[in-house]
Amino acid sequence: SQQGEEDPQALSIQEGENATMNCSYKTSINNLQWYRQNSGRGLVHLILIRSNEREKHSGRLRVTLDTSKKSSSLLITASRAADTASYFCATVTSGTYKYIFGTGTRLKVLA
Amino acid sequence: EAGVAQSPRYKIIEKRQSVAFWCNPISGHATLYWYQQILGQGPKLLIQFQNNGVVDDSQLPKDRFSAERLKGVDSTLKIQPAKLEDSAVYLCASSSTTGQYNEQFFGPGTRLTVL
Numbered sequence: 001s002q003q004g005e006e007d008p009q010a011l012s013i014q015e016g017e018n019a020t021m022n023c024s025y026k027t028s029i030n031n032l033q034w035y036r037q038n039s040g041r042g043l044v045h046l047i048l049i050r051s052n053e054r055e056k057h058s059g060r061l062r063v064t065l066d067t068s069k070k071s072s073s074l075l076i077t078a079s080r081a082a083d084t085a086s087y088f089c090a091t092v093t094s095g096t097y098k099y100i101f102g103t104g105t106r107l108k109v110l111a
Numbered sequence: 112e113a114g115v116a117q118s119p120r121y122k123i124i125e126k127r128q129s130v131a132f133w134c135n136p137i138s139g140h141a142t143l144y145w146y147q148q149i150l151g152q153g154p155k156l157l158i159q160f161q162n163n164g165v166v167d168d169s170q171l172p173k174d175r176f177s178a179e180r181l182k183g184v185d186s187t188l189k190i191q192p193a194k195l196e197d198s199a200v201y202l203c204a205s206s207s208t209t210g211q212y213n214e215q216f217f218g219p220g221t222r223l224t225v226l
Binding site: 030031033042043044045048050088090096098099100101102103104 | 144155167204214216219
């Protein structure tokens with residue numbers, strides 16, 4: 001399969017806790033993006049990190065990228081019930097700019 | 112700004128029947144994508160258009176799937192004949208260009224059930 005791998009596959013935490021999910025990929029990338037999917041709003045873009053960046057922040061989101069290990073992590077701080085969703089990483093391959101989505105992490109935030 | 116529109120939202124068909132999905136991207140977006148998302152998996156790219164030309168269709172099962180984007184705006188994806196394993200959500204997305212640092216905007220998807 002071309003898809004990247006994400007872990008954990010599922011994560012359940014209490015409101016207010018932090019959630020960390022990881023993405024590993026196989027190809028050389030131009031950038032990596034994280035998307036959220038829930039039944040209400042479909043797939044929504046969260047954040048993009050370029051291959052020459054190591055860390056990026058957006059609100060309660062923090063993304064890191066380690067191109068030598070071909071891996072990325074997404075940290076959601078002070079989680080809320082509304083963060084309950086599936087989270088996918090998507091790599092954009094160098095040269096072809098092809099999007100490859102990972103298998104996703106299902107996050108459940110308990111109120 | 113209106114989002115990506117898709118129809119129908121749900122479709123149930125018998126195997127060997129044909130089905131078509133429609134997508135209207137965000138106005139002005141040159142790049143349009145069709146994805147297949149099987150339950151419990153991430154989206155898999157089927158075909159990518161830049162205006163009305165195909166950029167990538169390497170994962171499109173061309174013996175049964177076809178797609179077109181006439182006039183470089185809306186697009187249709189067709190399956191003929193459908194198989195049981197085609198049951199999935201079909202997502203359409205668009206982005207402003209095929210450039211490096213673009214985010215994709217997704218439609219609500221069409222959930223297809225093949226019986």
